[in-house]
Amino acid sequence: MPSEYRLILKYADQPGYTPDIECYLRHGGYDALKKALAFQPKSLPDGKTQSAQEQIRQEVMTSGLRGRGGAGFSCGLKWSFVDRKSGKPIYLICNADESEPGTFKDRQIIYKDPHQLIEGMIVSCFANDVHLAYIYIRGEFVGGAKILNRAIKEAKAKKILGKNILGTGYDLEMYVHRGAGAYICGEETGLIESLEGKRPYPRIKPPYFPAVLGLWMCPTIVNNVETLCNVKHIVALGGAEFAKLGTPNNTGTRIVSLSGHVKKPGYYEIEVGKVTIGELIHDPAFGGGLRDGRKLKAVIPGGSSAKVFKAGEKFKIKGKDVDMLDLPYDFDSLIQAGSMSGSSAIIVMDDSTDIVEALANISDFYAHESCGQCTPCREGSLWLNKALHRLTHGEGRAQDADYLVKIADNIPGGRTICAFGEACSWPVQSFVAKFKDEFIAKGATDEERRVKEAKVVGPGLEMKPAASQHA
Ligand SMILES: Cc1cc2nc3c(=O)[nH]c(=O)nc-3n(C[C@H](O)[C@H](O)[C@H](O)COP(=O)(O)O)c2cc1C
Ligand code: SF4
Numbered sequence: 404m405p406s407e408y409r410l411i412l413k414y415a416d417q418p419g420y421t422p423d424i425e426c427y428l429r430h431g432g433y434d435a436l437k438k439a440l441a442f443q444p445k446s447l448p449d450g451k452t453q454s455a456q457e458q459i460r461q462e463v464m465t466s467g468l469r470g471r472g473g474a475g476f477s478c479g480l481k482w483s484f485v486d487r488k489s490g491k492p493i494y495l496i497c498n499a500d501e502s503e504p505g506t507f508k509d510r511q512i513i514y515k516d517p518h519q520l521i522e523g524m525i526v527s528c529f530a531n532d533v534h535l536a537y538i539y540i541r542g543e544f545v546g547g548a549k550i551l552n553r554a555i556k557e558a559k560a561k562k563i564l565g566k567n568i569l570g571t572g573y574d575l576e577m578y579v580h581r582g583a584g585a586y587i588c589g590e591e592t593g594l595i596e597s598l599e600g601k602r603p604y605p606r607i608k609p610p611y612f613p614a615v616l617g618l619w620m621c622p623t624i625v626n627n628v629e630t631l632c633n634v635k636h637i638v639a640l641g642g643a644e645f646a647k648l649g650t651p652n653n654t655g656t657r658i659v660s661l662s663g664h665v666k667k668p669g670y671y672e673i674e675v676g677k678v679t680i681g682e683l684i685h686d687p688a689f690g691g692g693l694r695d696g697r698k699l700k701a702v703i704p705g706g707s708s709a710k711v712f713k714a715g716e717k718f719k720i721k722g723k724d725v726d727m728l729d730l731p732y733d734f735d736s737l738i739q740a741g742s743m744s745g746s747s748a749i750i751v752m753d754d755s756t757d758i759v760e761a762l763a764n765i766s767d768f769y770a771h772e773s774c775g776q777c778t779p780c781r782e783g784s785l786w787l788n789k790a791l792h793r794l795t796h797g798e799g800r801a802q803d804a805d806y807l808v809k810i811a812d813n814i815p816g817g818r819t820i821c822a823f824g825e826a827c828s829w830p831v832q833s834f835v836a837k838f839k840d841e842f843i844a845k846g847a848t849d850e851e852r853r854v855k856e857a858k859v860v861g862p863g864l865e866m867k868p869a870a871s872q873h874a
Contacts, residue, residue: 405679408674409656412516432518433563436638438638439526439530439638440529466655467479467645467651468633468634471627471657471658473745493533494533494537494623495533496594497627498539499538499544501541505749513540513547521563523634527626536577537577537598538577538579539598542584555577580598586768587605590605605776605820606820649676649677650677652735655675656675657732661684661689662749663749663751664753676731680732697755698753699754701758708826708827708830759842766827767788776820783810783828787810787831801846808831808832815829
């Protein structure tokens with residue numbers, strides 16, 4: 404029987420569990436930090452010495468932890484890229500922007516167990532010789548920012564944060580920075596610009612890889628909230644023990660945000676790869692199935708920018724035909740199936756869904772959120788949105804399906820500064836490819852109706868050019 408495995412959210416929803424430090428300490432809070440700070444330099448067989456910090460970084464590498472913010476990049480590898488020889492300070496930023504539509508996992512930690520994040524951050528900072536860290540939190544999370552500020556104050560009062568942490572001589576300051584509520588502030592270099600007080604224009608990589616040229620042009624680590632919480636558990640369990648959770652190359656747990664047409668939408672923490680998409684949707688331990696009398700139509704498996712799956716779709720995984728519902732929910736299987744687990748947000752659509760309307764809704768978001776630096780993204784996201792707007796407002800054309808794909812194909816692929824180009828194109832490419840008949844039918848119906856209306860009204864007033872004619 405599939406079931407939840409609560410590591411990060413172990414206590415968050417327990418009755419009586421509160422976000423204050425006393426409660427956290429009663430539940431073993433900051434024990435992992437004490438363990439991390441007590442690591443001693445170790446002599447290696449080759450005669451070299453491994454510092455406490457290097458040992459923790461090694462544990463993180465051994466754990467196989469992959470980033471929970473979207474790309475699923477190895478945390479240990481990311482940390483290994485940090486320029487430690489520049490002589491400049493190293494910063495750590497916790498990405499708490501959580502703006503990907505469908506995603507509502509980080510906020511559970513922030514609101515219900517803020518000290519877990521702070522502990523994960525202090526351990527990560529210690530391991531990376533960081534003395535100044537920021538939590539960049541989405542502007543709308545006013546309550547979350549207050550909770551985190553209170554938690555920081557509490558930690559400082561107990562000498563867990565600030566100067567000479569727990570008498571070890573290690574100093575770390577931590578600040579909460581509220582964004583102004585833009586999706587692009589979640590992109591790590593846009594976030595860094597915003598933190599520096601500027602418009603959140605993403606930086607071009609290379610050369611601006613945060614690990615080398617990040618905040619104030621200093622080496623910077625940007626990690627997601629859930630990723631940083633995991634570091635605490637890696638130290639507590641040991642990297643090798645942590646790696647036993649989940650499946651090979653997809654270790655640990657993930658908090659899945661499940662939304663849409665299921666009976667029990669919500670967040671569920673699972674061992675990565677031990678539960679399938681179908682189980683997440685149908686099992687009573689998770690979504691509990693579709694609404695009564697409904698059939699599955701489509702699933703977006705990793706937040707709104709992930710490519711959509713169509714019900715009944717089959718994929719070749721390790722030489723076998725696998726139904727979409729039987730895909731293990733992990734990083735690699737979803738990539739092999741042509742999509743991604745992204746921010747681990749599953750959006751379920753049943754047969755009541757108008758798929759063109761659904762895509763138009765997603766496209767509204769991306770057209771609004773493009774930062775506008777790159778022409779293909781700025782113009783393309785708007786053109787996509789205009790075409791979808793006319794398709795959903797009686798002004799469509801049968802050829803709009805092809806038109807949408809043509810525009811979407813010309814945005815990503817190295818033409819833009821950041822991955823937003825992909826994020827706004829992938830939904831369009833996949834929705835149209837998999838539900839093309841619905842797009843064509845909608846456009847064709849509009850065309851027929853306009854022809855009929857023109858005949859009634861009389862010559863001279865037939866078919867106006869469609870509202871926007873970029874094609
Ligand atoms: C348009 C865009 C929006 C993003 N939004 C977020 C976000 O809200 N939260 C997040 O953690 N990562 C977000 N990311 C990914 C970050 O750029 C970065 O990869 C991530 O914070 C790294 O953390 P991780 O390695 O722990 O996953 C976004 C990326 C893009 C391209
Ligand atoms: S791809 Fe879009 S969001 Fe990213 S930098 Fe270019 S215009 Fe801005």
